[in-house]
Amino acid sequence: MKSSAKNIKLASVDDIFSTEESRTDEKLEKIVELPLTELFPFKDHPFKVIDNEAMYDTAESIKQYGVLVPAIVRPRDEGGYEIVAGHRRKRACEIAERPTMPVIVRNLDDDAATIIMVDSNLQRENILPSERAFAFKLKLEAIKRQGARTDLTSTQDEQKLSAEKVGKDAGVGKDTVRRYIRLTELIPELLSMVDEKKIALSPAVELSYLKNEEQISLLEAMEMEQATPSQPQAKRLREFSEKGKLTIEVMSAIMSEEKKGDLDKVTLTADKIKKYFPKSYTPRQMEDTIIKLLEGWHKKRTQQQER
Known part of the structure; x- marks a missing residue:
């Protein structure tokens, strides 16, 4: 009778003495502080990181309170970490002269990382059409790859469902998604x-x-x-x-x-008409005054025609 000892896997000392609580804790995501020098931008990141007023406001907030929401990153094969969500926060940390940044490290494949990157940025209020266009395109391609069929019989209906998924997540219709993606051409x-x-x-x-x-x-x-x-x-x-x-x-x-x-439109800019009003007048006050003058002129003209 052959011995089955070779099939027996012995537990390590660490496994023997570790508790269930500690083993569970090891699986939980943790927030860690990483140097900014180890954080790299997402490949083909479609969203612009601009040093505007909002960016400087964020930097000032970070100086006072720190980074309140950690970024999401994933390990790179060549070393360091790729930012999935948090590009603007990293730039704000640089402006605030903060050497590190709190992050959550996740092991994500390319498609999962792309979807998180797009969804986290589409929540912003001001997004340029070009940003939305390339973001929709990246996410649509990622979703299609995730649901790719091995029998190579993917139908137009399945592609339509992918566009519907992108649109639903962004609060728009599938046709709007397609129209924005056309802009990438x-x-x-x-x-x-x-x-x-x-x-x-x-x-x-x-x-x-x-x-x-x-x-x-x-x-x-x-x-x-x-x-x-x-x-x-x-x-x-x-x-x-x-x-x-x-x-x-x-x-x-x-x-x-x-x-x-252009043939039907008349444009009066504030620069053209402000010389006729007191300097303290706002554009709204100038507009209201012009409307009253025109109404008075029209009423007088109508009365003259009725005589």
């Missing part, structure tokens, strides 16, 4: 104009279907005509592109058209 110069509100979302989506070289030519046409495309103009540009007839001459002709909104 814009060249950087046009995408910056969307962030700066020089080009609205709807025309920007239409322009995203233009070839890269066409988008570059469009920049030239916009510069020549000192205009940005409206929704109807952007749609026509896309139609000409799909027909293979979108030349710089066509772009210039379309961009030189007067927009209907």
Whole structure:
């Protein structure tokens, strides 16, 4: 009869004398202080970290109270830790001249880390269209990989459910998710104009279907005509592109058209009219005064016509 001793696994001394409580405690996540020099940004992080007023306010808060919410990081194969959530907090710590930062270390795969990174940043109030676009794209790709089928029979319905999941988590519809993701097809110069509100979302989506070289030519046409495309103009540009007839001459002709909104709109800026009012007047007071004057003028004119 063969001995089964080789199948017996002996417990270590530590295992024998450790308690159930201590073993459970080892599995719990802990907050640790790590040097900022060991923290690295997330690969392809789509959210901008800007030294603006909000950033300096955060830095001042950290100086007084410390970092109230720890960042989430994961170990890197090459050493150090990759920030999953907490890029702005790290920058604020640098401004506050704080050498370390409280973090929670988690072992996350790429897709799980991407989803946490996107969700934690989408909670912010002010998010640029470009940030939202690349964030939606990253999360959608991660969700698709997590649910990828080994039989290679993934259907359009399954892809639609992925877009619905991204939209639901962000509080928008799947079509909105797709529209934002289209913005990632814009060249950087046009995408910056969307962030700066020089080009609205709807025309920007239409322009995203233009070839890269066409988008570059469009920049030239916009510069020549000192205009940005409206929704109807952007749609026509896309139609000409799909027909293979979108030349710089066509772009210039379309961009030189007067927009209907421009024909019907009268704009009076505060700079134009403030010389007619006391310096203490606010823009709202100036607006109210102008409306009263116009109402009085209209009433007087109507009375004259009735005589």
